[in-house]
Amino acid sequence: MSNSATPYSSKLARGLVVAAPRSGGGKTMLTLGLMRSFTKAGLRVGGAKCGPDYIDPAFHRAATGAPSYNLDSWAMAPSLLAALARAAGTDRDLVLCEASMGLFDGAPGAPGRTGSSADVAAMLGWPVLLVVDVAGQAQTAAAIVKGCGLYDPRLRIGGVVLNRVAGERHRRLATDAIEASGFDVLGALPRAESIRLPERHLGLVQAEETEDLDRRLDAIADFVGRHIDSDAILRRARAGSTETLAEAPFLAPPGQRIAIARDEAFTFVYPHIVAGWRAAGAELRFFSPLADERPPEDCDLCWLPGGYPELHAGRLAAATSFFEGLRHFVRDRPVHGECGGYMVLGQSLTDKEGRAHRMAGLLGASFSFAKRELRLGYRSARMAAAHPLAPAGARLRGHEFHYATSDSPGAPDAPFAFVRDAHGGAECPDGSRRGRASGSFFHVIAADA
Incomplete structure (x- = not known):
């Protein structure tokens, strides 16, 4: 192009x-x-x-x-x-x-x-x-x-x-x-x-x-x-x-070598995002949390996409090598989760039958499908601080679509971004950051333009 x-x-x-x-x-x-x-x-x-x-x-x-x-x-x-x-x-x-x-x-x-x-x-x-x-x-x-x-x-x-x-x-x-x-x-x-x-x-x-x-x-x-x-x-x-x-504003890759979770629990990655990152010279390395694989060590960012972790919460909770690798990775490199990936970075994930499963514990929130609440629609996000995705204050466009509810029983994490829906609602803090870990229900589609 x-x-x-x-x-x-x-x-x-x-x-x-x-x-x-x-x-x-x-x-x-x-x-x-x-x-x-x-x-x-x-x-x-x-x-x-x-x-x-x-x-x-x-x-x-x-x-x-x-x-x-x-x-x-x-x-x-x-x-x-x-x-x-x-x-x-x-x-x-x-x-x-x-x-x-x-x-x-x-x-x-x-x-x-x-x-x-x-x-x-x-x-x-x-x-x-x-x-x-x-x-x-x-x-x-x-x-x-x-x-x-x-x-x-x-x-x-x-x-x-x-x-x-x-x-x-x-x-x-x-x-x-x-x-x-x-x-x-x-x-x-x-x-x-x-x-x-x-x-x-x-x-x-x-x-x-x-x-x-x-x-x-x-x-x-x-x-x-x-x-x-x-x-x-x-x-x-x-x-x-x-x-x-002629110049198309593809989303810049958040790293040169990106570890991306990909299996039945982590599938929601837009084809144009992957194509844009590759066209910009990024190397994408895929791994499977459900197979208990660790994020590749030679990568400089780990991305956990959305998907259906709630359907595989028991298997994920038992994936000790995956969680150990994730905790090791985040010591000196960023890890980001979108929607389902965000939930896996939290304290626990409760399935629709009410069973709670321990997750990575890298963010403070816990998530539940036992009490479901549909949240969906377009979102404009303003970055709360500098992030591999975009500088502080930069705006991204995307959407939210999930049924999970969340709570943070301890002190809340710093927000990932401030989001506003397409109908002109008030800007609200969204997602969380803790150290080099970050996550949000916000699915990014493109840079605001």
Whole structure:
């Protein structure tokens, strides 16, 4: 990627944004089915995901064999978003970008910076393939489609796919009404509980944990292929374009050699973060706490990502070599934990059954899933003090998404940062620091720009 800061116009690969009027409408199933079926047909398919999401991009990669990048108009500067869209389409015939939530759902922000999938589609010039769950309605679906088509003049609806169709009469009623309102219906998926992917409290069970994933993806592709017009959908894809500054503000690596925990308990690392650190010359060394591995000694920073430590708390508590290595590492080098990693750095982690498991004890807080409280949303973080991630006072953008509650029975640690949500709430201290250990529920996405 160029380091020039001059404006330029860049063509993007052909793409479509697979979106829906609401969450749970069928975006993921349709996206994975299209990705897999086009890949099996010999196309080189790239993936992307609107907004903050660790889980869906891993399924995209499994379906296509290519990296999938998050595209976030709230957290990312336009130049970074454009650079990642170009990366998703490099040497690809097609990019399928899965939307988040409803097409226009986002957070307060400047025009084009609300975090909505509509922002991404408009900025990149990719048409929207709208999947509409028509369960419990027929002709009314046409009003929803027409509303989506008229609500934002920046967008182009390239076509519609119906989901959860009850039968031929149902399909015909909805299709005729939608097409009479000026939009093409390119497929109709019947109800099919048998191909659903397993879920848990933060969304789908992770791709790496999903049993027989290749067979499941092939079944989804076959199901989608039987009920849509694949050729017509492919014809609706368009080459996008962007006009932005060429210099993309990737997050600087927090060290030259970075030890990163990676296994079923620690999986939440954004692909663009890893790519950016490597592009800047950092060496990444992965290790497994669940396998009782110590952080590599030749690294100068240890990073514990988020994930599902609460599902493996007993195994982690028994990983004595891992904890000994962590305590040795932090004597003279920084250790940072995000969300799940933050919990592992604390005193204890209580699982949903109420069993408390001793953790690293490097930070003062204890965490519990026995009494759950959902906390989620975009966050702007101002660094409380100098940190390998950023200087004191620097701002980062990211998000929070967890169910854990926390308490600090002793004297509280110094805060990691001061955070504010996207809705203009008061700035509050967040996370903790103790010596060279630090952690927070805040997931960083990008430097503020």
